[in-house]
Amino acid sequence: MTEVFFNCSSPGHILRDRRGLAVDDLAEAFAHADGFVRSLLMKPNAEDWRGWELHVTDKTGTEIFTIPFASVIGKLH
Template sequence: MTEVYFHCSDAQHVFLDRRGAAMDIIEAREHAERMVRTMLMTPSTEDWREWVLHVTDDLGAEIFAVPFASVLGRLH
């Protein structure tokens, strides 16, 4: 298992995960997608299309990223 961190950012904001969690890459990807979906479903005036969730290891190296727009899908 790897210690992973889930950071969210857009061009104007950065929210750092300082706690992290021990999980494998498959669990981290599932957790990241759940986090993005939860944030998107929370009532807010925030425009999430430019946000990205960055998953990093304990050294700060990015493992993968989940753009919120990939979960939102295409606009109609």
Template sequence: MTHVYFHCSCDRGILIDQYGAAVDNLVEARDHAAGVVRSLIMAHSAKHCRDWVLHVSDDVGVEIFVVPFAFVLGKPN
């Protein structure tokens, strides 16, 4: 089990995840990351989130992968 953090960034600033989550593997980390992105999109207007990126890092700060919000949102209509 590994503890990972889900930080968000855009050109206007950074949201730091101070709590993180314990995951068993990369698949679980990816699924949790997608849930974080979806809940932030629901809390904010999708058009304001398009340029955000979710950075997933381990407990020593090494970035594991990133999830651009635009990837979850798909192409703009």
């Protein structure tokens, strides 16, 4: 098991995950990250999420992967 952290950022904002989550592998970390981003996008609010990213890091702060919220939102029509 590996502990990973899910930190969100946009220009001018950083929201740090202080608790983390123990995962068995990268697939589990990605599934959680994707679900987390989708849950934020589903909640009604006035935030423009297109500039936000979710950075998944290990306990030392080394980035494992990033999910741009725009990649989950998709392209505007």
